[in-house]
Amino acid sequence: MPETRPVYLPPDPLTPERDITHHHFRPGEHVVILKGAAGGELWGDAMKVVADSWHTPTDEDGWRLLDPNGGDRSYITAHPRYLVHLSKRCPECLMHQKALREYLVKRLGDDDEAVDCSWYSLTALNQLVHVADARPGR
Template sequence: MSQPPPPPTPVFTPTPDPLTPDRDITHAHFQAGDTVVVLKGAAGGELWGDAMRVVAPSWHTPTDEDGWRLRDATGGAQSYITAHPRSLVHLSRRCPDCLIYLRAMEDYLLPKYADGEAIVDCGWYTTTALGQLVHVADARSGS
């Protein structure tokens, strides 16, 4: 029997993100139980990212602000992370704030990668040793 091919490995392509750092979304915009996505790039003419479930409030050390503890249902190297609300987009409901942000990200990013079928990771996020998801604009010097 033949095995299905492994999923494609994302191609890392550093790309500026002018929208997320200035996004004005508060901690209260999300609540435990929400399904969200952290956008990471583009794949096959669509935005691509990691889907997760909001679990509980959690202090986001890299920004010194309220964040959310997220659980990745698929597991992986790290099943739980803490993220700042401006990095999250609702999947479980169609709220106007997230739809406006999603559309702006599509308008900005998709034309740059419309020609390829590759999964493009734009390099916007890293995870710290404390399990904190950090946008490149939030990284402190020395962290």
């Protein structure tokens, strides 16, 4: 991943409204959590779906993900609506990517410098939460 500069845009309005069922993703699939843009393209963190898990910050089911790069946060839990398929051409995920790319490029332009929109945070329990989904006090 390129070095990123943080940008604080209003919360992404598309992802929190995305209606993805828990069964959309399967263990073993490769996904990406889209976090920003660089050069007019989206970038994010690539992960592998490991298993389903309870997602307490939003009281909704999430997925347990493995970061193939390891590190302090090798495993996180994320809500399915935060994920986009990498391992298969999924029409819904492709439409979401296109809409998110159009939303970001209008605001950020097509500068080559990678921009992290700072829409996600990790809780102390390694649960990924989108700023629009975080409950007060989290």
